[in-house]
Amino acid sequence: MKQHNIQFWLNGEKVSLQVEPSDVLLDVLRGKLGIKSPKAGCDRGDCGTCTVLMNGKTIRSCLALAVEADGAEIVTLEGANSRKWTQRLQKTFHEKNAFQCGFCAPGVILSATELLENNSRPTTHDIKEAIAGNLCRCTGYEPIVEAIEETVKGK
Amino acid sequence: MDLQKLITKPKKGAKSIRAGEELTVVGQSVPRIDGWEKIKGAAKYTDDLEFGPGLLYAALVESPFAHARIKSIDISKAEKLHGVVKVVTGGNFTQKFGLYMNDRYVFATDTVRFVGEQVAAVVATDPKIALRGAGLVKVEYEELPAVMDAVKALEKDSPLVHPDLKSYTHVPWFFPKPGTNIAHWRKIRKGDLAKGFRDADLVMEDTYSVPRYAHCAIEPHSAIGLYDASGRLTMWTSSQSPFTQRHVFAETLKSFGLSHKDVRVISTYIGGGFGGKAGVTMEIIAAALALTVPGRPVKLLWSRAQEFYNTYQRLxxxxxxxxxxxxxxxxxxxxxxxxxxxxxxxxxxxxxxxxxxxxxxxxxxxxxxxxxxxxxxxxxxxxxxxxxxxxxxxxxxxxxxxxxxxxxxxxxxxxxxxxxxxxxGDTLPYGAHMxxxxxxxxxxxxxxxxxxxxxxxxxxxxxxxxxxxxxxxxxxxxxPNASSSAFLKFNEDGSINILVSGMEIGQGLLTVMAQIASEVLSVPVSKIRVETPDTDRNPYEWQTVGSHVTWGCGNAVKRAALEARERILDLVQRVHCLDKSALYLEDQHVKCRTKPDFALRFSDFVINGIQAEDHTFKGGPIMGSGVFMPEFASxxxxxxxxxxxxxxxxxxxxxxxxxxxxxxxxxxxxxxxxxxxxxxxxxxxxxxxxxxxxxxxxxxxxxxxxxxxxxxxxxxxxxxxxxxxxxxxxxxxxxxxxxxxxxxxxxxxxxxxxxxxxxxxxxxxxxxxxxxxxxxxxxxxxxxxxxxxxxxxxxxxxx
The missing domain is CATH 3.30.365.10 (Aldehyde oxidase/xanthine dehydrogenase, molybdopterin binding domain)
Structure with a gap:
C-alpha cells in the first residue's frame, strides 16, 4: 500500500514518519510513537478515552486518520502535563480522589483543560457539557465535576 | 463534603474490636496512592505494555450461529496469506475448563453454542493481517435448533445445549440435572411453608423479569502470552483474578507439560472490572495461542463488540x-x-x-x-x-x-x-446465624x-x-477455602513494600492496604508502596471479587504487619533488655512506656540490625507474612x-x-x-x-x-x-x-x-x-x- 510521509508537532516535538492512508491516529500514537495515555475504548468515537488535542481542540483520535495530523499540533496528556490548567486540575483531582480505575482520566483531563483554557469561569452546566463525551463507568462523575468546580474556585 | 460527619456510630452493639485504642490512619480519607500515576496518564494498562517488533497479533473466527455442528474447517487459504504465522483450531486443545463447572473448551470443537463463539484463531505479524486471515478461514456448519429463553429451556422438547452434562466435573455444591438444560439447582427449604401461607392475611403472587446486562468497563479485555524456551508461560492480562487465571491456565494446558510453577500471570492496572474481568474469559485463548508460537509474544485484544458478546454478561x-x-x-x-x-x-x-x-x-x-x-x-x-x-x-x-x-x-x-x-443472631436461609x-x-x-x-x-x-x-x-x-496472603518488607530507610495479589480495580485496594499496615506499624502511607500483582513475586489471593478483599486481603496485610511488629519488639527486647509488653511503635520509632527517653528509629535497624554492647549486630531484615482463610466456612x-x-x-x-x-x-x-x-x-x-x-x-x-x-x-x-x-x-x-x-x-x-x-x-x-x-x-x-x-x-x- 502507498505510504505517506507526514510531519506534525507531538507534545512540542516535531515528528516525521511514514503511515498508510488507512492508519488511524490513535493507533499511530500508541503503536508507533509510544504515546500511551490516549486509550482505545470503543474504536468508534463513543467513549472519549482516546481524546487528544489537535490544534488546541479536543478530538477523538480513534476517528482521525494519521494523515489528517500532517502539519498539525497534537497534544496528549503526556504533553499537557506541563500546562497551567492541567496541573491545577490534576492537583484537585488527586486531593479529591476523583478517579477510580483511571482509564478515562487522560481523556477527561484533556476535555477539562480545553474548557478551562477557553473559559476560566464555567458554570456546572458548562463543565458537564465539556466532559459529556467522556464515559466513566466507575465514579458516577460526581467527584470529577466537584474537582473541576473546585479547581475553578481555587484559581 | 465532610465525610467524617456522615459516619454514624450506633450507640449499641458498635464495640470496636480495638476498643480504647485511637486509630490515626484507618478511618482517614487519605489520597489514593495510585492517584498521581493515573492522573498524569502514566499508569500502564495491559494494552500499554511494549513487547517489541516481534509481537504477534491474534484475530478470531467466530460462530455466526447460536447452535450448530461444525462440519469442517478449511484453514488453507488463511495459512497462505503473507504475514500469517499460525492458524489454530479447537482440535489442538481438548481439555475442558471452568471455574466451578468444567463445561468449556478453549475453542469450540464439534459444536458452537452461541453467536460469536470462538472457533479458530489466526496469528499474524500485524493486527490487520490477522483479521484478514480470519476472514479466509472457511467453516462449514450444520445449524441446530437453539433455545434462547430460560423458561422455555425447561420444556421437555427443548433442544439440549449440553447433552453430555452428565460427564462434566464441577464443585461438590452444584447440582446439575443431566438430560435437561439445568446446570445447577440451588434449593432452600426452611420452616413450614404451608403453615406460613395459612398464617398470612394476604398472599400475593407475581413475576418480575430482568434482562441481561453488560459490564462496560471502559478498558476492553486484553491478554498477551509468551511461551519461552525454558517451558515457561508468562501471561500479561487485564484481570481481577491473576492467581485463579494461573490455576486455570495450568490445569487446562497441563497436557503441554505445564505445571503451576511454569505459569506466571502479571496484571497491571485494569480499566474497570465490575466482575467482567473475574475468572477466565478470553485470556485462555491467548494462553493457548502462545503455546503454538514458542518464543514469540502474542496479543489478543477484544474489540468493544467482542467485549459485549464474548465475555461474561450479567444473567x-x-x-x-x-x-x-x-x-x-x-x-x-x-x-x-x-x-x-x-x-x-x-x-x-x-x-x-x-x-x-x-x-x-x-x-x-x-x-x-x-x-x-x-x-x-x-x-x-x-x-x-x-x-x-x-x-x-x-x-x-x-x-x-x-x-x-x-x-x-x-x-x-x-x-x-x-x-x-x-x-x-437470626437464622439465615441456610441455617447459620446473622x-x-x-x-x-x-x-x-x-x-x-x-x-x-x-x-x-x-x-x-x-x-x-x-x-x-x-x-x-x-x-x-x-x-469456603478462598484465601488471601501478604508479604511485608521493610527497607533501609524505614519505608515498606507490601506484596499482595488483591487487585486494584479502581476501588482503592492499594491505598487501603497501605492504611492498614500504616496503622499497625506507625509508618506513614507515603512511605508504603503497594503494587498490582505478579504471581511469581506476590503471594496468593483467590480473586478480587465479591467485595471481599478489604476484608480478606486486609486481614492478611494486618497479620503481616503484626508479624513484622512482633519481630521488631522481640529484637528490641533481646538487645536492649526491655520488657516487650512495655514497648510500642509510634511515629516510626520503637518507644518504651517505662523509659520515656527511649526511642529507636526504624531506619536505624530494620535492615542492618541493632548493634549490641559487644559491637556485634543482632537482628536482620524485618519482614512479615500474613495469611487469612475463613476457617469457619463450609x-x-x-x-x-x-x-x-x-x-x-x-x-x-x-x-x-x-x-x-x-x-x-x-x-x-x-x-x-x-x-x-x-x-x-x-x-x-x-x-x-x-x-x-x-x-x-x-x-x-x-x-x-x-x-x-x-x-x-x-x-x-x-x-x-x-x-x-x-x-x-x-x-x-x-x-x-x-x-x-x-x-x-x-x-x-x-x-x-x-x-x-x-x-x-x-x-x-x-x-x-x-x-x-x-x-x-x-x-x-x-x-x-x-x-x-x-x-x-x-x-x-x-x-
Missing part, C-alpha cells in the same frame, strides 16, 4: 414470587423461584445462581422459606460475575413485591421493612434523609414526585433443603431511598435525590467508600432506566456498542447523592471492616419501580423501567 432472570404477610406486617412465608438465563457456558455463572439462591430472602427474617434458584443453559452468550452477583436481580422482584404488599395491607412500607429486618448488622440505623438515616412520609409536589404540573425506600444485603460469594449442605454448612462468611447490609420526579406524559424520570446508607463495619477510607456509593448507584440506575441487551430471534446481539447500548454520561447524574456510612464492626474484619463494593448498585431497580408507582400509580414489573414503558403504562391506566 437474565425471571423471578416468580409468592409471599404471605400478616395484618401486623410480618412476612409469614416466601416462595421464590428464580429462573436464570445463564447462557451457553455456566462455568462461572452457575455460582451467581448459587449465591442468589442462598440469600434471596433479602435482609429479612423469613421463618418459612422456599427458594429455587435454577441455572439454565441457553444458546446465548455465557454469563458470569457482574457487580452484585445475582442480588440486583432478585432484589428487583423482592423489594417491588414487599412495597406492593405493604401498601395493599395499608402498612407503611418503610416501617414494614424495619419490622422484618434481620438482626444479629453477623452484627447496622441495618436498622441505615433504614432510620435514609428515612430521615428522604423525608419519608412527606408528600412532595413538582413545580411542573405535568410532573409528579414519588418516593421509595428499600433495603439490601449481600455476602461475598466465594468457595459449602456442604443438604441438596434438597440447603440446610447445614456455612457457605457465606457475612453479609453487608444497608438501605437506600429516592426522591424521583416523573413526567406523566413522556415518562421521563429525574432523580432529585438519592440516599444510600451502608454498614461497612469500618470505613478504612471514607472517601473511597463514598466513591463506591456514588459510582455504584449510577451504574445501578443505568440498568433500570435504559441499559438492556437486545437479541434477535437468531441469538445475535443487536446492540454491541455504546451508541446502541447507552451507559450514563455526566448528564445522567442524579441531582443529589447522599452517602451514609454506618459502622457496626465486623468481628473478624480488619479494624472491623467488611465489603462495600457491590452493594451500592443492587437496590437501584426496585427504588425506581417503587418510586414510579408512588408518583404516577403504575407498576412496572420488567426491567429496564424505561421512560417509554412508564409513559405507555400511564396512558393505559387512564383508559
Amino acid at each position: 437474565g432472570c425471571t423471578a416468580k414470587i409468592k409471599m404471605g404477610v400478616s395484618k401486623a406486617g410480618k412476612i409469614t412465608a416466601l416462595d421464590f423461584k428464580l429462573h436464570w438465563d445463564a447462557g451457553a457456558y455456566v462455568e462461572y455463572g452457575a455460582n451467581v445462581v448459587n449465591a442468589a439462591g442462598l440469600s434471596a430472602s433479602g435482609p429479612y427474617k423469613v421463618d418459612n422459606l422456599s427458594i429455587d434458584s435454577m441455572c439454565t443453559y441457553t444458546n446465548l452468550p455465557p454469563c458470569g460475575a457482574y457487580r452484585g452477583f445475582g442480588y440486583s436481580e432478585f432484589l428487583f422482584g423482592l423489594e417491588s413485591h414487599i412495597t406492593r404488599m405493604a401498601r395493599e395491607l395499608g402498612l407503611d412500607p418503610v416501617e414494614f421493612r424495619m419490622k422484618n429486618a434481620i438482626k444479629e 453477623n452484627p448488622t447496622g441495618i436498622r440505623d441505615a433504614i432510620e438515616r435514609v428515612r430521615k434523609e428522604i423525608r419519608w412520609g412527606v408528600k412532595e409536589k413538582s413545580k411542573d404540573p405535568k410532573k409528579a414526585i414519588g418516593k421509595a425506600q428499600v433495603c439490601f444485603w449481600k455476602s461475598p460469594a466465594m468457595p 459449602a456442604i449442605s443438604d441438596p434438597e433443603t440447603g440446610q447445614g454448612g456455612h457457605p457465606n462468611v457475612h453479609y453487608t447490609t444497608g438501605s437506600a431511598g429516592i426522591i424521583l420526579e416523573v413526567d406523566r406524559e413522556t415518562g421521563k424520570m429525574k432523580i432529585k435525590k438519592v440516599a444510600l446508607a451502608v454498614d461497612c463495619g469500618k470505613a478504612i477510607n471514607p472517601d473511597l467508600v463514598r466513591g463506591q456509593i456514588v459510582g455504584g448507584l449510577l451504574q445501578g440506575f443505568a440498568t433500570v432506566l435504559y441499559e438492556d441487551m437486545r437479541y434477535n430471534e437468531k441469538g445475535r446481539l443487536l446492540n454491541p456498542n455504546f451508541s446502541d447500548y447507552k451507559i450514563p454520561t455526566v448528564m445522567d447524574m442524579p441531582d443529589q447523592v447522599v452517602p451514609i456510612i454506618i459502622e457496626v464492626a465486623q468481628p473478624d474484619g480488619p479494624f472491623g471492616a467488611r465489603g462495600v463494593g457491590e452493594h451500592t448498585m443492587i437496590p437501584c431497580a426496585p427504588l425506581i419501580a417503587n418510586a414510579v408507582e408512588d408518583a404516577v400509580g403504575v407498576r412496572i414489573k420488567s426491567m429496564p423501567v424505561t421512560k417509554e414503558k412508564v409513559a405507555l403504562a400511564v396512558k393505559a391506566a387512564k383508559k
